[in-house]
Amino acid sequence: MKNIFLLVIAGLVLSGCFHDPKETALENCANSKFMKKYLHFEKYIVDNPLVIKELDKSFAVSNIKASRNNIKNSKKIMMEFAEKNFNLSEDETYAILNKSYNNTEGLSDEVMKILEMPHDPEEAINKIKGTKEQKDQFKKIIKDYNFNRDLLKLHLEYKVKLTTKLFLELKMRDKFLLEEYQELYQKCERTFNELPSSFINKWEHNTELKEFLN
Numbered sequence: 001m002k003n004i005f006l007l008v009i010a011g012l013v014l015s016g017c018f019h020d021p022k023e024t025a026l027e028n029c030a031n032s033k034f035m036k037k038y039l040h041f042e043k044y045i046v047d048n049p050l051v052i053k054e055l056d057k058s059f060a061v062s063n064i065k066a067s068r069n070n071i072k073n074s075k076k077i078m079m080e081f082a083e084k085n086f087n088l089s090e091d092e093t094y095a096i097l098n099k100s101y102n103n104t105e106g107l108s109d110e111v112m113k114i115l116e117m118p119h120d121p122e123e124a125i126n127k128i129k130g131t132k133e134q135k136d137q138f139k140k141i142i143k144d145y146n147f148n149r150d151l152l153k154l155h156l157e158y159k160v161k162l163t164t165k166l167f168l169e170l171k172m173r174d175k176f177l178l179e180e181y182q183e184l185y186q187k188c189e190r191t192f193n194e195l196p197s198s199f200i201n202k203w204e205h206n207t208e209l210k211e212f213l214n
Contacts, residue, residue, distance in 0.1 A: 022192065025203035029188035031168045032209050034181055038164065050174060051166045060159040067152035074145040081141055085134045097142070100124040116153070118146040165212065 055061060082093040100123035101112045121139035128135065167175065175181045192199040 021200050021204050022196075025200045025206075026185060026188050026192060027172060028203045028206040028209055029191070029199070030175075030181060030185040032203075032206060033184045033188070035164055035168060035209065035212060037184070038180070050170060051163060054166050055159070055163060058162060060155065060162050063155040064152065064159060067148060067155050070148040071145070071152060074141070074148050078138075078141045078145050081138060085138070086128050086130050088128070096124055096127045100127065116149060118150065121146075161212075168209070168212075 082088040102120040121142040125135040
């Protein structure tokens, strides 16, 4: 009977069904704090080759590369069209675009440029002399340029979230290689020592993290 009991326990451990509520809660706590603090910082992947390896196998990197190429091509088309049809240099075209925004928040053109906000095609063509057909074509070209830049932003945001997700799914020994993660884990430990039961009730079944990881 004793041997059967030991086999059951061993099976639970191997299957991952047997876990220490304290360790689970501490990891969930540290993961959550890390996610909130470093979600928009990718510096930690430098010291985590496992994350880089998984990231390189994803579509995130290739999508970003493709988007950058699309932006480069759409920019080339836009500049060539502006020069051929409106006799505008690249600098002159950018000067027009960088004063053409659908600015509903009252931000300066400089701020809109830094934020890489989409250009307003209607505003742009109003600053250019040309035929209706030329202006309509140029509006479409600007829209394509905006679309490609917006798509790049989405791909970059996805990569950041995926990087964080891949890190959080590492084994504890690999996450502990990062000093920042160790510090957050230690803060969670100090909180646990103050109110153990409350801490476990809060963090053992953390849904916030599960939703992010799924």
